[in-house]
Amino acid sequence: MARWCVRRRFLVIGLWLAALLGLGAAQSSTGTAYNDNFTIPGSESTTAFALLEQACSCPR
Structure with a gap:
């Protein structure tokens, strides 16, 4: 998974930004x-x- 993320770093960054937005x-x-x-009477x-x-x- 790390290798895939490194190879597609711009896609991963874009997906993270889309998720945040x-x-x-x-x-x-x-x-x-x-x-x-x-409350439960x-x-x-x-x-x-x-x-x-x-x-x-005491006053609130």
Whole structure:
């Protein structure tokens, strides 16, 4: 494989550049509207988080 890459170095560089441009285009087309809020009502962690919010009187 290394020999093939050395013999076709410009093709390999072109393929890497095309892959990078393709990944960049795919990343920009997905946008930035990600949501990481996930709750399960009644679970222990949700209850613990609610207790922590009640106990903390610190302004955010």
